[in-house]
Amino acid sequence: MGYFKPDPSSKNSAYSIVIPPPNVTGSLHMGHALNAVLQDVLIRWKRMSGHKVLWVPGTDHAGIATQNVVEKQLASEDPMFRTAMNEAKNKNIKEKQFLSQELYRYKIGREAFIEKVWKWKAEYGGKIIHQLKRLGASCDWSRERFTLDEGLSKAVKEVFVRLYEEGLIYRDNRLINWCPRCHTALSDLEVEHEELEGKLTYIKYQLTSPVSSLSKGGIDEGYITVATTRPETMLGDTAVAVHPDDSRYKDFIGKTVDLPLTKRKIPIISDNTVDPLFGTGAVKVTPAHDFNDETIAKRKSPPLEFITVIGKDGRMTETAGSRYAGKDRFECRKIVLEDLKEQDLLEKEEKYKYSIGHCYRCKTSIEPLITLQWYVNVKPLAREAIRVVRERQIRIIPKGWENTYFAWMENIRDWCISRQIWWGHRIPAWYCQEMKSEECRRKSGVIVSRVTPQKCPYCSSEKLVQDEDVLDTWFSSALWPFSTLGWPDETDDLKTFYPTTVLVTGFDIIFFWVARMIMMGLKFMGDVPFRDVYIHALVRDIKGQKMSKSKGNVVDPLTMMDRYGTDAFRFTLAAFAAQGRDVKFSEERVEGYRHFVNKLWNAARFIMMNIETNKNQKEIAERGVEALNLSSRWILSRLATATDNINKALEEYRFNDAASEIYQFIWHEFCDWYIEMAKSDIKNPNLEMSVLRCLLYTLDNSLRLLHPFMPYVTEEIWQKIPHVRRDGEEIQDTIMISEYPKSLSRDHQAEENMSYIIDAVLGIRTIRGELNVPPSAELNVSIKSYSRKAEEILKENMKYLKKLSNSADITIGMEIDKPEGSATCVKSSMEIYVFLKGVLNIEAEVSRLRKAEKEIEDSISLLNKKLLDEDFIMRAPKEVVEKEKAKYEELLRRKERILESIKKLKEVGGEK
């Protein structure tokens, strides 16, 4: 137990990851699964490689998201509220509207509500943690954190106070994105822009006095027409703007119009940002409900008036006029249009595509509103954050994402951090209600403090009120890499594990999270929060669409685990995780890897079976590996290669390469060749012990190589097998902390020698397969080798050849002639003749050879063309030319052999 905890006494170098904390309300989805699996692969690999490893788990309180979820649930459980809702429905009021007006939380009050959310969290909040555990995530669960923990809250307050004291946090009254449903401000990032088919409405504004100089290109000088997508906001217009150089409107500037449906007169002004080509070239200016108009208004001197006509609930305010007050903004739009029509001020409506902002949590269209909010001036922090990535103190992998990061960071705007919700870190600011002193008034009575102040430090008033708002969830997430390690206290964890080694996350939160962690880490720790950022793909459905509940295309990771097992599922995710591309999830792939689990299991079973029946069981494990035969030397060499490739791939975050390497090795080298060959060796008393040992050793190493990907099955098998000791290595009682295989030396001689055997076997099998020779037919084979060495090796390994190719008799030599009536296969180091005891179908064999010849011929003509090309001979590198020449010659030789075979066969056929 306790294997997931870092060993405090370890002197080894630290390797640490903080998990991207999922929402407490969350349930494991594909994105989480991929994210967690990749981290776990790294963590298990590094832990086995001897590092002092820490993976910090935790969850995020996810302010708005959680509040919405819990609020909805609480509301539906409350009978009183349900009745009210039904009544509302009967009165044909949309639920959404109703909720926006009468949010449940306001009914029960702040304290009661917060209490209920905590209760809810205690009951259901552990769900995703359990699911992560089920996935096999080897986090140090004793260090699990929650973004609203006491410790993390302390960190949040510390950061807020310090940034405030440095003037980087300030309060301002300006236009912000407001969600009328969630009833809170949102940062720019939390607004999703979505294009929709809408209408562009042309409204005539009547001039107070006519323009004297006339007839400007068909423009009716009695009116000025504006085009808008939001007619209802006209009630808050405080100007009409045209481009200063627009000749059509030159004489209009400075005049006033009667704002329809109101009694106000508003000026016609000029502004450079107006596009004369769009609409009529005249635009209505609504500073209180449009970001663009706000800048226009503030640019003027004196600034234009701000008139708010839409309230926080998305309904028209009293200012909009009694006819409209209280109406929902979209309902009001209809009424305004009708009213305009009636007064003949509605010129026309055009279809028009435009994008509109929506709340990223509830999809309600956002309303720009003037409110007083807290902001972080992030520009100075961003500068540093850009620098560390430019200077490669942080590597973003794949590199392509760096551009995205820079682009955003360089255009970063101040971050609105206050939220008008209740679930979150309350802003540590208090307001003096009395402001009795000059100093207090100068500070607007604002007190920012780490602890709750008893009295005003400026005027000693005891009438203090805490700010009602809470902080953006991402504010606390930004501190995650150090707040989870104990900051602001100077803890050992912080010393040992900060900066963390790598952050593994999806690209969708590069701005929300990654960028902000970098800024905060640099600011408060004076160092980057992580060395590497590995950005993985998004998991999509098989058609490449984003998985979403509304589309109904969600694949549930838990279902996958139930159906195919956690190991197969994990392996699939890793195998899919190629850099720079999204994952289109395919269930068939998972099924394929389940077969792999089965294959491994059976291979292990076979090996164990043979060890258990062995008289000298103990001895097998106690001595080290000694490769006494070719196949053993070969598999150890292949193991060395696989080990190298896997370690290298993981080092470079090429998870898919690592996965396919281990798959290939276990299945197609270890199982297909070595185990098959071992079947005869273990019957040979001279080899029995060494081969069993080598089988066990290779299995052991395969399990360890595979363990980070498939922790369950590898552990289970590992527990069942005896372990071959390697130079004084300590045998652990779990594979989790056994040593990850390190590079061993390769045996090129063995690999070359083995290739003769493989060639011979494949050659015989090809003939058998292509001629459809039944396995009952035992073959007589002659092999003409092209070298003494090949001859020697083949002779020495006769028994393998016979067994793997199911041949009765094999003759090998350099001087062998093709027996009459035999089939031929030509390899680079030998020719293989299979004699079929007179059953050879000559026609079939001839056509088979013709096909082989044609293939070779195609290659030859290609190569021929190349080698005749003087430019190629002159300009291509020497090695390449030599290689091509050698290839060419070999192909010629093979072609000749095949033609000869065909000739002979024809002779035989002709005689008959």
Added chain:
RNA sequence: GGGCGAUUAGCUCAGUGGUAGAGCGCUUCCUUCACACGGAAGAGGUCGCAGGUUCGAUACCUGCAUCGCCCACCA
């Protein structure tokens, strides 16, 4: 309006400046004592289109097409 990515076997995806690979699916053969969730042998691709660089391009460059993302205050 900017930026990014994708386009390779029927499907899902790797990949490389020197005549293309995997898994699944498909065809044929095989229940031989680890495994039919298996074994063996096959079929299947002018690597989106058009130019260019190069002795040589699927790979590098440019343009185009299709699809998909991200960013953006054109009402």
